[in-house]
Amino acid sequence: MRYQPVNLVRWILWGLTALVMIVLPxxxxxxxxxxxxxxxxxxxxxALSYNMLxxxxxxxxxxxxxxxxxxxxxxxxxxxxxxxxxxWMPVSLLPLVGGLAGAFFGVLFGxxxxxxxxxxxAMITLGIGELVFSCSLMFPDxxxxxxxxxxxxxxxxxxxxxxxxxxxxxxxLIALWCLASMALMxxxxxxxLGRMANAVRDNPERAEFVGxxxxxVRWFTLIISAFFAGIAGALACINFEIVTAENVSxxxxxxxxxxxxxxxxxxxxxxxxxxxxxxxxxxALSDHTKAWLLYLGLFFMLMVMFAPGGxxxxxxxxxxxxxxxxxxxxxxxxxxxxxxxxxxxxxxxLTVEMTYKVSVDSANGTVMNLFGVEFDAASALPWLLAIxxxxxxxxxxxxxxRRLANAWGEIQADIAGARA
Amino acid sequence: xxxxLELAAVRKSFGKTEIIRGVDLxxxxxxxxxxxxxxxxxxxxxxxxISGRFPVSTGAIRLNGEDITRLKPFQINRKGLxxxxxxxxxxxxxxxxxxxxxAVLWSLGYKYSFWHRLDGLADARRRADExxxxxxxxxxxxxxxxxxxxxxxxxxxxxxxxxxxxxxILLDEPTAGxxxxxTAHVVELxxxxxxxxxxxxxxxxxxxxxxxxxxxxxxxYGEIIATGTPTEIRANAAVQEAYLGKEASHA
Numbered sequence: 216m217r218y219q220p221v222n223l224v225r226w227i228l229w230g231l232t233a234l235v236m237i238v239l240p241x242x243x244x245x246x247x248x249x250x251x252x253x254x255x256x257x258x259x260x261x262a263l264s265y266n267m268l269x270x271x272x273x274x275x276x277x278x279x280x281x282x283x284x285x286x287x288x289x290x291x292x293x294x295x296x297x298x299x300x301x302x303w304m305p306v307s308l309l310p311l312v313g314g315l316a317g318a319f320f321g322v323l324f325g326x327x328x329x330x331x332x333x334x335x336x337a338m339i340t341l342g343i344g345e346l347v348f349s350c351s352l353m354f355p356d357x358x359x360x361x362x363x364x365x366x367x368x369x370x371x372x373x374x375x376x377x378x379x380x381x382x383x384x385x386x387x388l389i390a391l392w393c394l395a396s397m398a399l400m401x402x403x404x405x406x407x408l409g410r411m412a413n414a415v416r417d418n419p420e421r422a423e424f425v426g427x428x429x430x431x432v433r434w435f436t437l438i439i440s441a442f443f444a445g446i447a448g449a450l451a452c453i454n455f456e457i458v459t460a461e462n463v464s465x466x467x468x469x470x471x472x473x474x475x476x477x478x479x480x481x482x483x484x485x486x487x488x489x490x491x492x493x494x495x496x497x498x499a500l501s502d503h504t505k506a507w508l509l510y511l512g513l514f515f516m517l518m519v520m521f522a523p524g525g526x527x528x529x530x531x532x533x534x535x536x537x538x539x540x541x542x543x544x545x546x547x548x549x550x551x552x553x554x555x556x557x558x559x560x561x562x563x564x565l566t567v568e569m570t571y572k573v574s575v576d577s578a579n580g581t582v583m584n585l586f587g588v589e590f591d592a593a594s595a596l597p598w599l600l601a602i603x604x605x606x607x608x609x610x611x612x613x614x615x616x617r618r619l620a621n622a623w624g625e626i627q628a629d630i631a632g633a634r635a
Numbered sequence: 636x637x638x639x640l641e642l643a644a645v646r647k648s649f650g651k652t653e654i655i656r657g658v659d660l661x662x663x664x665x666x667x668x669x670x671x672x673x674x675x676x677x678x679x680x681x682x683x684x685i686s687g688r689f690p691v692s693t694g695a696i697r698l699n700g701e702d703i704t705r706l707k708p709f710q711i712n713r714k715g716l717x718x719x720x721x722x723x724x725x726x727x728x729x730x731x732x733x734x735x736x737x738a739v740l741w742s743l744g745y746k747y748s749f750w751h752r753l754d755g756l757a758d759a760r761r762r763a764d765e766x767x768x769x770x771x772x773x774x775x776x777x778x779x780x781x782x783x784x785x786x787x788x789x790x791x792x793x794x795x796x797x798x799x800x801x802x803x804i805l806l807d808e809p810t811a812g813x814x815x816x817x818t819a820h821v822v823e824l825x826x827x828x829x830x831x832x833x834x835x836x837x838x839x840x841x842x843x844x845x846x847x848x849x850x851x852x853x854x855x856y857g858e859i860i861a862t863g864t865p866t867e868i869r870a871n872a873a874v875q876e877a878y879l880g881k882e883a884s885h886a
């Protein structure tokens with residue numbers, strides 16, 4: 216029997232996570248970095264709550280932003296009431312208000328959506344998402360119309376010296392809620408309901424024949440998931456001090472699906488990676504290039520085609536290799552494939568950026584700057600360079616990839632042989 | 636004494652086609668009862684009606700004297716009736732141990748709890764490990780169920796069925812697709828794990844049926860043409876003509 220009451224590795228991992236969250240803003244002190252990390256914290260909660268549905272319970276939702284968005288709206292109204300003195304509530308507890316609001320709408324909408332699984336569930340969530348979004352235009356008093364509802368997170372007397380004025384204070388508030396939410400969602404996945412959600416995902420019929428009402432398993436799971444989505448919504452409300460209809464939109468719902476998927480839905484930590492990457496793409500990359508959405512789309516496509524288990528599964532695939540001390544053999548292959556991949560990426564970036572320059576942005580002239588090098592996108596030389604990069608990079612990448620695949624196959628065969 | 640399971644004038648139609656045409660059957664507690672009959676006789680449909688997978692058209696089904704005719708599968712299961720499937724029906728991505736633990740959670744009263752830590756539930760672990768031992772899959776404890784061999788999956792299917800402690804067990808062709816030695820193994824397993832329970836099984840292998848069953852019912856075209864002990868069924872002329880005779884001439 217391999218039952219362990221205390222799992223040391225688990226505690227170390229959680230401790231490290233907490234440590235990283237505490238230390239990061241001491242290393243990256245720039246305002247932009249703090250903003251980026253705050254948004255990552257919010258996205259992590261949102262993506263993990265989404266994965267309670269998709270990865271753990273097999274429910275593909277196209278309307279998860281309904282819960283985070285409505286949580287954010289209730290939170291923004293609560294915050295405004297608190298700042299007017301109509302309600303006693305410290306800012307640090309606002310996420311709880313958002314969470315309860317999310318859970319309330321989970322009770323309401325979830326009852327309907329979770330009656331069926333699969334495609335029916337997906338379609339109904341899409342419908343409810345559109346319904347709530349259209350309501351945002353019909354009830355301007357609550358949703359604030361096109362301008363949204365603004366608020367101010369700084370009011371009243373500072374609590375323990377905290378005003379939540381400076382961005383770094385908001386970061387630590389988000390980090391604290393993020394860590395607690397992560398721990399609670401992880402704990403949920405190891406409860407009877409969490410395990411039965413896995414069972415219902417795998418085989419709903421069998422779950423019914425061991426005594427479980429699959430509708431209730433899905434519904435209760437969705438309520439808890441909506442609770443955490445609401446926490447994320449309220450934190451976004453504190454962070455941005457504005458909530459607009461975009462918070463409940465299909466774009467938001469699509470974004471979280473995206474984040475969970477590229478991170479990997481089959482492992483608990485997958486959506487954490489996905490959320491960080493997604494925020495990086497949206498916030499950082501959009502500062503550098505107009506084509507960020509194109510890169511994001513390409514990245515998503517490549518992940519779906521070549522690593523459907525997401526980044527988490529790519530990491531987990533290495534573990535048996537590392538455990539058998541064979542990882543060293545793969546390193547040169549990874550290095551070669553990676554280097555060739557950089558060439559292909561350079562070819563892609565050069566082509567895309569030049570195309571944007573000459574087509575969308577040509578009014579400002581065709582001279583452009585890429586990685587510190589200035590050149591004219593209308594001249595032939597950079598295009599020839601791009602073609603050369605495509606050919607050489609593509610050839611090298613293909614060769615390196617093949618050798619990597621062979622080496623991988625050999626090691627896997629050895630591992631399988633050793634097992635048998 | 637009330638019967639463990641009682642069917643009264645049960646009928647089932649799909650569209651205009653009547654598949655079950657008035658079945659009356661009473662199975663006393665502790666009996667091992669086999670339902671045999673040619674392909675398409677309605678054996679699996681009968682199981683689906685009893686377990687609540689399909690609603691009956693007319694008639695009544697009683698479990699330990701209590702009417703369960705209109706109940707859903709999970710409600711029937713909670714009242715103490717559990718079934719297996721002809722096509723293996725397990726939780727493929729969960730480990731063998733988790734499959735069994737899922738099967739015991741409701742019966743131990745944990746319901747939809749999200750405040751208990753699974754690994755802290757000693758009773759669930761103990762019960763799941765007992766069943767694991769009983770079905771002989773201890774060495775496969777942490778393997779994903781989808782990676783088991785066919786025979787192992789069939790054993791797990793039986794394990795999931797009995798794990799919740801149901802008093803009435805329905806097994807749908809437990810030996811289907813198995814070799815002779817595997818079949819002998821399953822018969823031994825079924826005999827052991829259904830000790831003291833009421834067992835109703837659909838089975839094609841006549842060796843298994845006559846070796847295991849206390850009584851046998853013969854279902855032909857949605858009707859039970861005979862019910863009796865193995866000896867009585869062997870001697871029944873109508874049965875020989877409708878079913879056994881045909882089988883024998885094939886063999």
